[in-house]
Amino acid sequence: MGIADSGTGQGGQPQADLLVVGAGVAGLWLSIKAARAGLSVTLIERDRIGAGASGGFLGALMPHSPERWNEKKDFQFRALVDLETEIAALENETGLPCGYRRVGRILPLHTERARETALDNIAQARTNWSGRFQFNVANTPDRHDWPSILWAPRGIVHETLSARLSPPALLAALAARLGQMPNVLVREGVALTGISHRERRAGLSDGSKLAFGHIALANGVDAFSMIAEAQGAPELDLGGPVKGQAALLDAGAPPDLPVVYHDGVYVLVHENGLVAVGSTSERQFDDPTGTDGQLDDVLKRARKLCPLIGDAPVVGRWAGVRPRAVGRDPMLGPVPGAPHVLAMTGGFKITFGIAHRMADCLLAHVTGSEGPVCPESFSVEAHTAKAKPSAHRPLPRS
Ligand SMILES: Cc1cc2nc3c(=O)[nH]c(=O)nc-3n(C[C@H](O)[C@H](O)[C@H](O)COP(=O)(O)OP(=O)(O)OC[C@H]3O[C@@H](n4cnc5c(N)ncnc54)[C@H](O)[C@@H]3O)c2cc1C
Incomplete structure (x- = not known):
């Protein structure tokens, strides 16, 4: 699909049925699902695919604990079950492996x-x-488990139930699939700068405007302030970043080993035998993408937990900021007062396991079709009810 970048389209028609903002795992899945449903999709990404939190190397797909069952846990459970089939279809369509395995x-x-x-x-x-x-x-x-905990x-x-995948491999497959679809335009290096939700127009960093049927804010931590703005309450603090640091080790470990998790530290083996170790959880930080001694502490704990990686050399260090919504749950659905503006963020520590199902929910809203049940606690309203004015932004003067 060719989309002109200026003004409205012919006859005032939207130039993209769906404008997706942010090419992390959330925006990529949504773009694919929407394109498969026949919508014209434009995906814009400020930097490059995987530039945000999705650009790391953990990829653990771990369920919530099975007690005190609720809608959120059920949503995640179904997502973790379905992901196996979703990934098999994606691998089939693209010929690209995603490093997925249900290792437990x-x-x-x-x-x-x-x-x-x-x-x-x-x-x-x-x-x-x-x-x-x-x-x-x-x-x-x-015998099949870590030889020595x-x-x-x-x-x-x-x-x-737990599984793991390779984030870079998944992102590459999702991007390749988008490249196969004629009704998708992916524009890297283009940021959303503003939304006029009544006119359904987006302002872009190259100075152009783009008309849309719906716009989905899947731009990770940057989505929260835009969602607050779109609902006419820019002072609200709907969520923010929690930094995480991770490391990659060359341990030549067998790829069928289960993920090991204890007290915030997890260790997983990828298909190529490299072992990923994560992660810190930092509310206060100066450098969102730098690694430091806190990662060394995580590594020390991981080596103690799994002696198999005891002296394995570190071959990669990485940090990113996870989007955490004020209500702790993912934030998904229309923005109050701006029904064509959709939130898709706040997956925090579990987005890789649920993004495809989040996309199904949002797409059902766009097309008016039946989709998965989306927990009420994910709605923008539910989060807004818990939000306070942001400490970081000035309150409007009365
Ligand atoms: C150390 C660490 C380990 C993790 N481990 C796991 C794990 O094992 N399993 C798991 O499920 N999750 C894990 N997570 C969390 C997971 O990575 C995130 O929840 C997920 O990547 C969020 O995806 P997203 O698409 O919502 O956001 P992002 O990946 O951050 O994507 C948002 C994108 O939007 C772009 N953007 C921002 N503003 C604009 C704009 N104005 N216009 C256009 N584009 C814009 C950004 O450049 C970015 O590419 C981990 C995170 C960290 C940091």
């Missing part, structure tokens, strides 16, 4: 209380994980 996960148990909770969760998982996936408590990992005095949980 091990959680070392350090206290009697943790073991008791884990034992209770066996039944919860049986009920809430549809009987297809296991959640077991064992004394030691079996150094310290797991109360045994381990081994669950078989």
Whole structure:
């Protein structure tokens, strides 16, 4: 599809049915889903595909714990189940592997209380994980698990729902798929600078304007202030960045090893044997993309957790900022008072596992078709109800 960049299209028609802002994992999935549904899509990206939080190398796809089940956990569970098929279709369409494997996960148990909770969760998982996936408590990992988890005095949980993928491989496949679709235009190096939601026009950093049917703000941490602005309340603090640092190690580890997770530290093996270790969780930081001693601490804990990577050399260090919405849940759906402006952000630590399903929800809203149930807590209204005026922006003068 060729889209002229100035003014409205012929007969005042929108020039893109859907304008997607931000080419991270969220914006890429949404663009593909919308294009598959026959919409004309323009995807703009300020920098380059994967320039934001999606440009790292972790890719853990870990479920919430199976107890105290709610809509959010159900949404994520279904997304994690479906992702396997979604990725198989994408790989089939593009011929590009995404490094996906359902390897499961091990959680070392350090206290009697943790073991008791884990034992209770066996039944919860049986009920809430549809009987297809296991959640077991064992004394030691079996042969297929990490050969030595150094310290797991109360045994381990081994669950078989978790998976992992390679973020750069997934992004490459998503981008390649978009390149195959005639109704998609991808423009890197072009930022959204403003929205006139009544006229349904976007201002772009190259000085042009683009008319849209809907616009989706999938631009990660930068989306929150734009969503506040679009609903006429620019002073609201709807969310912000939480920095994370991660490392990549050359350990030559077997790619079927489960993800290991303990107390915020996780270790996973990619198909090529490289081991990714994450991650810090920082609210205060000066440099959003720099790594420092906090990553060294995570590495130290990871090496202790999994002696297999004990002296493996570090071959990559990376940091990025995750979008965390004020209500902690993802932020998804129309902006109050601006129904053609859609929020798609706030996936925080789980976006890689749910972005495809977030896209299905948003697309159903755009096309008026039936889509997955989107939890009420994801709505912009729900987040707005929890938002306070931003400490970072000046309040309007009365
Ligand atoms: C260290 C670390 C480890 C992580 N590990 C995992 C993990 O194992 N599993 C998991 O699921 N998640 C993980 N996450 C979280 C995950 O990476 C993020 O939740 C996810 O990448 C967010 O994707 P996104 O598409 O919403 O945003 P982003 O990837 O940040 O994409 C937003 C894009 O919008 C662009 N943009 C911004 N403003 C504009 C504008 N005005 N106009 C046009 N474009 C704009 C940016 O350049 C960027 O490319 C991790 C994050 C970090 C930092």
